[in-house]
Every structure is written in C-alpha cells, then in structure tokens.
Amino acid sequence: MLKKLTEEEFKRRAASADRVAVFKEFLADRETPVAALSRLDEDEEAFLLESVAGGETRGRYSYLGIEPRTQGAERRRGRLPRGHRADARGSSRQKTRRTYDHKKRKQKMKTHYGIYGGQYVAETLMAPLRELEAAYEAAKKDVAFARKFNGILHDYVGRESPITYAKRLSEHLGGAMILLKREDLNHTGAHKVNNTIGQALLARRMGKKRLIAETGAGMHGVATATVAALFGMPCEVYMGAIDVERQAPNVERMKMLGATVHAVTEGSATLKDAMNEALRDWVTNCADTFYVIGTVAGPAPYPEMVRDFQSVIGVEARRQCLEKYGRLPDEAIACVGGGSNAMGLFAGFLDDPEVKLVGVEAGGKGLASGEHAASINGGRLGVLHGAKTMLLQTDDGNILDTYSVSAGLDYPGVGPEHCHLHDIGRAEYAVIDDDEAIAAFDALCRFEGIIPALESSHALAEAIKRAPKLGRDKILLVNLSGRGDKDMENVMRYKASRASSSRV
Amino acid sequence: MNTPRITSAFAKAESEKRGAFVAYLTIGFPSLDESEKAIDSVIASGADIVELGVPFSDPFADGGVIRSAAYEALRQGVTIDHVIALAKRVRERHPETGLVLFSYYNLIFSKGLEKFAAEVADAGIDAVLAVDLPLEEREELLQVLRPHGIGYIPLIAPNTPLERVKESEAGLENSFLYVITVMGITGARAELPRDLAGRLDSIRAVSNLPVAAGFGISPKAQADEVCRHADGFIVGSALVKRLAEGKEPCLG
Ligand SMILES: Cc1ncc(COP(=O)(O)O)c(C=O)c1O
Numbered sequence: 178m179l180k181k182l183t184e185e186e187f188k189r190r191a192a193s194a195d196r197v198a199v200f201k202e203f204l205a206d207r208e209t210p211v212a213a214l215s216r217l218d219e220d221e222e223a224f225l226l227e228s229v230a231g232g233e234t235r236g237r238y239s240y241l242g243i244e245p246r247t248q249g250a251e252r253r254r255g256r257l258p259r260g261h262r263a264d265a266r267g268s269s270r271q272k273t274r275r276t277y278d279h280k281k282r283k284q285k286m287k288t289h290y291g292i293y294g295g296q297y298v299a300e301t302l303m304a305p306l307r308e309l310e311a312a313y314e315a316a317k318k319d320v321a322f323a324r325k326f327n328g329i330l331h332d333y334v335g336r337e338s339p340i341t342y343a344k345r346l347s348e349h350l351g352g353a354m355i356l357l358k359r360e361d362l363n364h365t366g367a368h369k370v371n372n373t374i375g376q377a378l379l380a381r382r383m384g385k386k387r388l389i390a391e392t393g394a395g396m397h398g399v400a401t402a403t404v405a406a407l408f409g410m411p412c413e414v415y416m417g418a419i420d421v422e423r424q425a426p427n428v429e430r431m432k433m434l435g436a437t438v439h440a441v442t443e444g445s446a447t448l449k450d451a452m453n454e455a456l457r458d459w460v461t462n463c464a465d466t467f468y469v470i471g472t473v474a475g476p477a478p479y480p481e482m483v484r485d486f487q488s489v490i491g492v493e494a495r496r497q498c499l500e501k502y503g504r505l506p507d508e509a510i511a512c513v514g515g516g517s518n519a520m521g522l523f524a525g526f527l528d529d530p531e532v533k534l535v536g537v538e539a540g541g542k543g544l545a546s547g548e549h550a551a552s553i554n555g556g557r558l559g560v561l562h563g564a565k566t567m568l569l570q571t572d573d574g575n576i577l578d579t580y581s582v583s584a585g586l587d588y589p590g591v592g593p594e595h596c597h598l599h600d601i602g603r604a605e606y607a608v609i610d611d612d613e614a615i616a617a618f619d620a621l622c623r624f625e626g627i628i629p630a631l632e633s634s635h636a637l638a639e640a641i642k643r644a645p646k647l648g649r650d651k652i653l654l655v656n657l658s659g660r661g662d663k664d665m666e667n668v669m670r671y672k673a674s675r676a677s678s679s680r681v
Numbered sequence: 682m683n684t685p686r687i688t689s690a691f692a693k694a695e696s697e698k699r700g701a702f703v704a705y706l707t708i709g710f711p712s713l714d715e716s717e718k719a720i721d722s723v724i725a726s727g728a729d730i731v732e733l734g735v736p737f738s739d740p741f742a743d744g745g746v747i748r749s750a751a752y753e754a755l756r757q758g759v760t761i762d763h764v765i766a767l768a769k770r771v772r773e774r775h776p777e778t779g780l781v782l783f784s785y786y787n788l789i790f791s792k793g794l795e796k797f798a799a800e801v802a803d804a805g806i807d808a809v810l811a812v813d814l815p816l817e818e819r820e821e822l823l824q825v826l827r828p829h830g831i832g833y834i835p836l837i838a839p840n841t842p843l844e845r846v847k848e849s850e851a852g853l854e855n856s857f858l859y860v861i862t863v864m865g866i867t868g869a870r871a872e873l874p875r876d877l878a879g880r881l882d883s884i885r886a887v888s889n890l891p892v893a894a895g896f897g898i899s900p901k902a903q904a905d906e907v908c909r910h911a912d913g914f915i916v917g918s919a920l921v922k923r924l925a926e927g928k929e930p931c932l933g
Binding site: 253288295297299300303304305371385412444449452453454456457460461462464465557558559561562563565568569572573574575576601610 | 691698708735738739740741742748750755760762763783786787788792813814815817818832835836837838839840841842845861864865866
C-alpha cells in the first residue's frame, strides 16, 4: 500500500522534532528521475541529487527539489549544461538583496539616452529605483528568468505572433508589400502583455506583494490585471476619469479580472493624471508595491526594461521576415504613444542600418490645431514623470492636455530613447491625424478581415501613405500593436459626429 | 553676492534656543494678492524662512490640500514668472527673511536655466528646491545657481542612506537639509513616525548643514517635538488648509 502522511501522524512527529517531512508516495514506474526533474524545471529552478552508496555505480535514491538556496559551479571540467550557468555566490534571489554598489552602477546602468532620460523623481523614490535596477540587472543575467519569461509568452500569451502579408491591401495600393506583425493576436489583444509579464515576474522575484499600474486606453491596465490574476497578486489600476468613460469595456474587463480601478478626476483626468496618482501610491507604499509602468517612459530603468521586454516583437519579426522572404524589411513602422510597441519593434533592427525605422505620432485634429499628442513633432524639451524628454507643454512649463481619437496615444510625453533616435537620425517620426487613422482602420477591416486598434491604425495609415510610392519589391513591416474590439464604439461615434458635422 | 540669509535664519533661531520655522505657501492661492498678504502674516507670526510654492499642472509629489491649491492658482493663470515677481516685492518689505523657491523641475527647466538663475537672483530669492531633482540630476541646475550665490535645498527621505545624506549636502552653502518625515506625499498626519527622532539625530550627526523636518507637521506640539531633534521644522499643508478655510495662516 502507498504511504501517506496523515494529520495525526504529522502532529505526533512534530511533537518531538523541529522539522517534519511531508510526503506522499505514488507510483511512477514510467518516470525516470530526469523526466521528473524536467517537469519541476518548468516553473522554478530545480535540482536532482542522486545517491551513490557503498561502491554502487547506479543511483539508488533520487532527491528532487525546487528553489535551491545556493548554487555551486564546477568549472574544471569545462562547460556547464545550458541554462545552468551557476553562480557560486548564491542564488539569484539572494543576489538581489545584496547592497548595491553606487560606483559600479554608474558604469553599468544606462540611465540616459543622449540628453534624454534620467531619474527625475522625488528623493523617496530613489531607493526603490535602486532596488529595481539591482533586481533587473540580476534578472537579465539569470537564464532561469529568461526561460520563465519566454515560457509564459509561449504557453500563455500564445507567442510567437505571426507576420501576415496584407495581400489585398498591398495590391490595392499598388506598391510595396505590407507585412503586419500580429501583436493583436496576443492574449489580451495587444503588445502590452509582453511587458506586464516581465515586470510581474520581476515583482515576484523581488518579493513585492502588490501591483499598481496607470492606464490610458485600458490595454495596459487589462494586461496588468491579467498577470496579477495569473500570479495571484492584488492589483490596483489608476485611470483618468475621462478614459474610464470612453474605454468602458476595458474597465469592466479589469474588474472581471479582480483588479480595483481608481478613476482619477483631477487635472485633465487622463493618462498623465493617472500616472501622477500611481506615482503617489508608489511613493507611499514602495516597500511592498511594484509599479508596473506601461510604456518606455518614466525614470530609469523603466525605459530600458520595458524596451527589453517588448523587444521580442522586433526579434521575432526580423527572423520571420528573413525566413519567409529571405530578406529584411525596408521599413519598420509603429505607432508611438509612450513608444513601447515601437521600441519593441525597433529593437530588432537597430543594428541593421538598411532598415528604416518609422515612428508614428498621433496628429489628432492636425498639428496646427494644437489638439494632438505628437510630442516629438510638436513638443519641446522638458522633464516629466521621471525623465527628460519631449513634452507638450505651455510656454511656462505646465503640461498640456493632449488629444487623439485613440486613447492609447493620448500622452503628452514620449519615451526618451525615441527622442534620442530622432536626434541621431536613426529613426524618423511621422504624424497621422484622426481622419487618416480612421481611414486606415476601415481599410484593414475591408481588405484583410482584421479589425485593428486605433493606435495601430496610425502606423498602418503611414504605411498606406508610403506603399504606393515604393516598388513592389519593397517591404513595409507594420506593427499591428493591438486589436480594435475596444474601439468599436469610438469609431462609430467618431463617424457619426463626422457625418453630422459635414452635413452642416 | 546674496547675503546668506538661510544660514543666518538658522543661526538666529539657534541663538534664541528654538527651531527655525519654515513656512510653505502655494503661491496664487487663494489668489496672488492673498498669497502676498499671507506671506506677510506668516512672517509676522514668526516664520524665519518662507517657501514659495510654484503651482504645477502635475503635482505628483503632493497631497490633496496642496494639489487643490495649485490647480486653483493655475486656473487663475499663475505662472513661475508671477511667483518670482511676487518674491521681489516680498523681499523689499522683508530684507531678513529667507526666501526659497519651491518648484517642480520642469517649470525651472522650461524657463531656460541661465535666465531662471538670473531672475531668481534679481528677485532676492536665497535658495531653490526642486521636488523631482535628486542628487543624480541636479548638477546642471547647481552650475547656474552657484555663480549667483543661490543655495539649493536637498530632500532627504526616510529611505535615504546616511552615506547619501553626505553626498547630498556636499558642496552646498546657504542651505539646509529638508528631511521628509514620512514615506509618501505632502499633507498633515495625525502622528509622526516613531523612528523620526532617531533618524533626525543620526542625520544631524553626519551633516554640516542645518536640518529641518517637514511633511505632515501641523500642530505646534508636533513642531516642538521635532525641534528637540532638528534645527527647524517646515509647515505646508496645514497653512494652506487654513487659507482654504478662510483663516489666518498660522500654527494651530
Ligand atoms: C494597441 C495599442 N498600441 C499602442 C499603444 C501605445 O502605447 P506604446 O506607444 O507604449 O506602444 C497602446 C496603448 O494603450 C495600445 O493599446
């Protein structure tokens, strides 16, 4: 009969010992120890110890376990097995708790991009940022972290996402081939989840108990609420009251997933005010709270970290393009709100100078109208939410309300690395207005049977402008950052108001 | 060169065996005129140093009281230029009082740093505090303030290591350490943290600059308690709140 530890037996043993092994026997005739190990290995760092007693050559007992307290490395015999580059100084968890060397940090961390970036935060946030930097540096070097991250992207998000040739649309335009990187097919419907999984894994590794986030369109809020549910962590999302209203379905999704949504009514009641409120929460609760920022903005290390988590987009797309078409795209095009989906795409091609990188900002009612969200094209250098960057601001330095038909692009700042890529001429930044974006939205629906997010429609609109001017041998790779289910009502409302205003 | 009024304000308080009283007011609330009168009245009630808070559209380090005041001031169109001009008038009436311009960094940066420093010096402002400009980023501002003899006030948080306290005050003159009493944003608290006294003692032990504690201090009793371990105390939200209630801005 198979043995099992009963509660009575446990109590009896506990009376005379300070440790009691909890066990259960089961039949595993067909499992080898190594096969069992590979099952544990998926989620945590795992180990297998084999006994070799009394001159035997075969293992008699096997001990399997997870989360080793220390790791050792045997270097004399050459290479370690892949994925087990051990660190003799202790496990990764302990490493993140070690005190942090200020001087070393200066050499190692990338806090600025040209004149942009930095850590313009209240002093109280410097310690949590240091803690985050240290944890992220350690995680970057940890093969197990990468394995976990990639595992979840594969099994849960459904990566990799395909690239789709928009054949009818391309033929209709009569020029370059338009390829779509299908981030809209990810679980939760946008690229945002790539980042929230990375940050939630990091939060868990740092022992943080609670996730907070800001959100504009609600996609990042949904993606954060999703990983919070996945990891069993409480989650609070700050969202401008105006966005709560215009993105109601996403508010319901977040609640459904167990998150608490706080409507922020002050200031302009949009994304920037939500971020202010999230920062206030973080500065008060940073001991146990992880702030999941949704884009490549904010103080270092967020811009770098978010780009790294999103770089899966560009890395995959590059390989897919090479595999399928035997060459790199001529241009890689993505919309830019804060700039995370664009940085993710660009990251795959930064070292390919022949690939033109194109970011697309939201032109709203046109740059001249002042009602837009084009920070690089229409803004001025400033400092907000922890970074020096291009900002939409008044002459005296107050931050302006922004406008775009797409809530996800409605932010007065932009990631610092984009400003730098713009300065050095590595990337160019175009502007697409509301009407052009809506036309591109319609075109993709009708020609390809894909309903894109309004944010992504901006990138698509730029491709639609460029394609006819290029030969059929050219490839435009567009990041389709999200799907448009959340936008249906906005599009209908927009069209209705256009129709009524054109009648007058 | 400016007279080092911040330094002398603390010296004077010390010679009178009391802590220096630093008063924060959001300028432009309830209106520019009323702010100016409120400054006169806090000085009359014993303020040694006045912090002139510049209203900003995105006050992410502030609690509700100061935020509401800032939004109201902005609604009336108050800008950093108004605050500097007001400082100049206050300086004429109060030649001894220390004046600190208290701002979010974008308002300063946006003016152009050289121009900012020159105007601030001309107005007779003694020092500048930028909420979101930590040690790592402050050098560009210090470079333009130094030639004018204008001080810079560093913030010290509950989680700032002592090593960093020393780095934060290095090279600063005509200044004090603004020790934040609590984790979080501005606003009055019913109780100050228990470890505050010990923290103030250890900061004072390593520091050459005067040490003043702020965030959450309101009743006089709290200020007295703090001053057993500090050279001064800062009151902000409590004064702004009294203004909001139509009362005189003084210690309750
Ligand atoms: C589908 C989609 N694309 C793009 C964005 C803009 O963000 P970013 O510029 O960080 O990619 C958002 C933001 O909500 C989004 O939901």
